[in-house]
Amino acid sequence: MLEAYLTHVEQRRAQGLPPLPLDAAQTRGLCERLRQSPEEFGQRLLSLLADRVPPGVDPAAQVKAGFLAAIAKGAAHSALIDRRRAVQLLGTMLGGYNVPPLIDLLEDAELGAAARDALSGTLLVFDAFDRVAALARQGNAYARGVVESWAAAEWFTRRPALAPEIKAVVFKVEGEINTDDLSPARHAPTRPDIPLHAQSMGESRFPGRLAEIAALRADGRTVAFVGDVIGTGSSRKSACNSLIWHIGEDIPHVPNKRRGGIILGGAIAPIFFNTAEDCGALPIQCDVTRLRNGQTILIHPFKGVITDADGAELSRFSLKPASLPDECRAGGRVALIIGRQLTERARRALGMGPSDAFVAESAPAPRKSAGYTLAPKIVGRACGLDGVAPGTACLPKMTTVGSQDTTGPMTADEIRELACLKFSCDLFMQSFCHTCAYPTDIDKKTHQTLPGFMTERGGVALKPGDGVIHSWLNRMILPDTAGTGGDSHTRFPIGISFPAGSGLVAFAGALGVMPLEMPESALVRFTGALRPGITLRDVVHAELGPQDLRSGSKSNRLPRIGVAIIPQPNTDAIAIADEFYRRLDGVRAQLPADVTLDVGYDFTRFVRRAIAEVEETLLVAFGLVALIIFVFLRDWRSTIIPVVAI
Missing domain, CATH: 3.20.19.10 (Aconitase, domain 4)
Incomplete structure (x- = not known):
């Protein structure tokens, strides 16, 4: 394993790249080599274990966590890793498979303090928080130290603040x-x-x-x-x-x-x-x-x-x-949201009020005369509120989450890093659409591995070619509140959808909520009643368009005005372009001295080139046909007759 990986390291270095992270099989081989107490490459092997294994719930992380837990509990031995060092390495794995053994070690008299320090900086504990809190209530000093550290937001305050300059x-x-x-x-x-x-x-x-x-x-x-x-x-x-x-x-x-x-x-x-x-x-x-x-x-x-x-x-x-x-x-918005939730949960467990370690979030109040439009009411329901005013930062519950295939592998990586073993949203759907027509080898591997990854966590994986994610979610008629389809053009017939990148799709699936700043929406008031057979759709026309119609452009860092000449259907674009160029010098002569007129883009150049290539191809083909006829017939007269006929 080591020889193969070192060869891979050199191959990637020649490309100017770091090596790929270790997979589960490579990590298993690495752990076995570390058990053998190797003298050669010892520190390099230790560095691979510490820095080249993905964190969270990646299969390689499961192997790493099991190996280190065995050393920490005395069930395995390595000359390079003692029990305390094993606990320290477990503390670098962010969450997931490393959390249960660290909680176990809180009851170890020798390593309890080290386990406390490791858990204090771990945010992805999720339901394991209840086990730590229970140990703290039972009088375990190390467990109480972990809860107090979370409550004091030490995971946050120990990091350097944003510099003033x-x-x-x-x-x-x-x-x-x-x-x-x-x-x-x-x-x-x-x-x-x-x-x-x-x-x-x-x-x-x-x-x-x-x-x-x-x-x-x-x-x-x-x-x-x-x-x-x-x-x-x-x-x-x-x-x-x-x-x-x-x-x-x-x-x-x-x-x-x-x-x-x-x-x-x-x-x-x-x-x-x-x-x-x-x-x-x-x-x-x-x-x-x-x-x-x-x-x-x-x-x-x-x-x-x-x-x-x-x-x-x-x-x-x-x-x-x-x-x-x-x-x-x-270290990012997602880390802040998860960390703040953990801190508030720890403070509630200790009977403390809200933390003052973070910037206070101010929510604008709605105007009493305006009330809430439908969208803020839907999001409010997802937040357990009557409504959410525009500009308010909130965490609505995501009932439906969709992921498409081109970003699916990145979403899967984010899900692993979030230590997610089970989706928290009601429906998580993964599609395979964009990569089906002409799949590469990497696409084919994704089609084989990603469905199982999603279904293991309670998601639904469509078959390759079943359709794009937004078309499926657009047809959903299940009761819904808020969700995300990943793609910006996903719409829910019942409920409301917000676009998100693969990181937020993973977050919404793993935690069942998604950070959102409530956008503005329109309020339309009617008086009277609709006549029989007339619906709201008949009297209201909503159109999606840019908020600001202004636009600008530059050329060589100088402001410019772009003017497009667009041929009408069934017209001769080349003739139009020729006439434009014929008149161009005359227009330039009428402009002020400090104004220039240039052609930024002329698509007829490609049309002319295509026509020239067709003409060239016809001439070559004509010559080849004549040559082949002569080669086979060996007679000029017999060759000229069919050539003239052609």
Whole structure:
């Protein structure tokens, strides 16, 4: 196992990549080698066990937890790992399979203190909290120490707070950067392998520029990714994974994944913004027109100011949401939500009031004259309230959760890291649609393994080719309140659906709730009564459209106005283009001296090229036919007659 894995390490290093995490079979072989007390490669083996095994409820984590638990309880031995070290390593596994043995060790006189310290920093305990609380009530001092630590939010306060001033170097990409620029769809099968997929980032949008980021990071500098518009598109999670792989920091004991990073955008797509929050990044919407590539800037998060190195103001912003500093400190929005729930649960068990360790969340009150529209009422019901006012941060219960196949493997990874062995939502559905027509080898493996993973946790897995997730959920007529179909265009006939990336889909499935900031909705009032046979649908027309119709564009960093010439159906586009170019010089002569007129895009160039290639193909084919006839007939007259006829 070791020789094969070391060969794999070298192969990946040649590609500029870290090795893949250990799977269950490799971890089992590693543990067996550690039992044999090896003298050669001893520290390297220990490093593999500590840092290259996925956490949570990954099958490899189950092998690792069982091995370390056996050492901690004296049932197994290793010259490299003593009982106390085994407990410390169990404490790095985030939650899941490591929790039961750590709770057992709270009753061990020698290792109880070490188990207490390990559990105090573990958030993914879920129902195991009741067992720790019961031990604390029975007088176990170590168990009470764990509950008190959770109640004091030491898992949070021991982490460094968001700095009041952050020095960074600007890496700027002009214009709009969509998720396909960061996570190209043609490389979709590699998305679960974050380091490999991240190599394709920007290959068409800003080719060759990843070396700039790498050089800055190698110099120990923090990089701020800057764009006019960032994150439009559907592949939010994989786009964030790729971006943060280049600008973020390694997560201790979690292989091939990073968190953190700074993202500055004139506009940041809402779901991408939320996904960046989940990844522990610092996304800020601000005016970026004065930020230049390679410029050193100082970001003052709490003052809402960005300056250059000399203190000259470049931009102002408002840090939103209010919990963003806490999210960065906790390692992401998901970690903060789970940690806060654990802290409040521990404080209730100890008879304490709410914690003051976190930023207080302020919920706007609805105007008495307005009341709640239908959407806030539906979400309110999912929260156990009469309604939820727009702008309120809430955690509605998710009754239905859908996942589609292109992001399914990433969702599965997130579910493992959340230590989820059983879904908490009423219905979790996994579809296999986008990868069915022309499946790659990776897709075929996903079709074989992902259904079992979902059904083991109580989910429903459709068969490959059964259809896309949103079409299934659109047809559901089961009573529902709130849910998510992953895709932004999923709608529920009964209830309300909110779009989410693969991380939030996993969160909603595992915990049965999903963080949400209630959006605005329209209130329509009617007086009188509808006549027989007339429904609300007959008198109301709702249309989905952009909130702001304004748009802008730049060319070589200068403002420009785009004008499109669109041929009508059944017209000659080439003739129109020829006439345009014939008149172009005359139009230019009439423009002011400081205004230029350029052609940004002309699709007829590709049409002309296609026609030229067809003509060339016909000539070649004609020549080949004549040549073949002559070769077979060996007579010019017999060759010329059919050629002329053709």
